[in-house]
Amino acid sequence: MYLRTPVSAVDSVWRSVSIGFNDPFFYYYRCTYIAHPVSIKQISQKQLQKDKIFKDVPIVRKNMQGINGVELMPSEYNYLMELAKADVPRLEFVVTDGNQDFVNEKDVENKLIKPLIAKLGYSEEEYVQQLYIEIGNHNHALIPDFVLLPVTTRGHQSAFALIEAKHSIPNLKEMEEVRIQARSYAKQLNVKYSVIASKDKVWVYAPDDDFTKEIFSASWGELNDADTFSHLLKLIGKRAGN
Numbered sequence: 296m297y298l299r300t301p302v303s304a305v306d307s308v309w310r311s312v313s314i315g316f317n318d319p320f321f322y323y324y325r326c327t328y329i330a331h332p333v334s335i336k337q338i339s340q341k342q343l344q345k346d347k348i349f350k351d352v353p354i355v356r357k358n359m360q361g362i363n364g365v366e367l368m369p370s371e372y373n374y375l376m377e378l379a380k381a382d383v384p385r386l387e388f389v390v391t392d393g394n395q396d397f398v399n400e401k402d403v404e405n406k407l408i409k410p411l412i413a414k415l416g417y418s419e420e421e422y423v424q425q426l427y428i429e430i431g432n433h434n435h436a437l438i439p440d441f442v443l444l445p446v447t448t449r450g451h452q453s454a455f456a457l458i459e460a461k462h463s464i465p466n467l468k469e470m471e472e473v474r475i476q477a478r479s480y481a482k483q484l485n486v487k488y489s490v491i492a493s494k495d496k497v498w499v500y501a502p503d504d505d506f507t508k509e510i511f512s513a514s515w516g517e518l519n520d521a522d523t524f525s526h527l528l529k530l531i532g533k534r535a536g537n
Contacts, residue, residue, distance in 0.1 A: 304337040335379040369521030390518040397494040400462040416533030439480040455536035456488040
């Protein structure tokens with residue numbers, strides 16, 4: 296919480312106790328409820344402007360103008376809490392411990408992709424593994440490895456995103472083949488995101504360019520960085536799909 300009077304400083308940390316929602320009777324319309332304030336050592340505007348990290352943060356460069364809700368990256372938040380010596384939890388995330396063996400594609404699915412889906416906010420009831428997609432006169436079918444938030448009605452199937460799993464993708468030629476395979480699933484299900492995941496890395500594609508150019512990619516080790524995971528969460532996390 297940043298105060299403008301009687302001092303201009305970060306003064307406390309609050310916790311969100313509701314999801315964001317629209318309230319037609321609230322002046323700003325969109326809101327969230329916050330509670331459980333924790334007072335911290337004040338960090339003044341002047342301190343922020345001189346700090347090696349925060350001096351380049353856009354809202355600080357704007358002299359804290361228009362500050363009715365500004366997002367900080369997890370690393371920026373953690374750094375701010377260190378500056379304030381605040382006794383509050385830091386933002387941390389671990390996708391994998393990095394000590395697992397991945398012998399085949401099934402290992403990638405069970406040891407990497409399923410835990411990732413859970414940490415993106417999905418329950419087991421909100422995704423389908425090996426969804427059977429009928430094509431034409433029932434003589435052909437497509438079977439994506441994972442489908443997030445599927446909607447199936449008679450004669451129609453759609454979803455928010457899909458994940459195609461591979462044990463490894465050693466070269467560009469095989470990457471192109473996997474991308475084409477995932478694209479065919481994506482178009483049939485009219486998804487917003489197509490994801491490819493191997494034992495080494497995760498790639499995300501969108502329909503804007505026909506699922507051709509990656510809009511996000513990271514190794515599993517890089518996903519252990521809170522900022523990197525936050526980016527992925529915004530793209531394919533459950534809240535993005537609702």
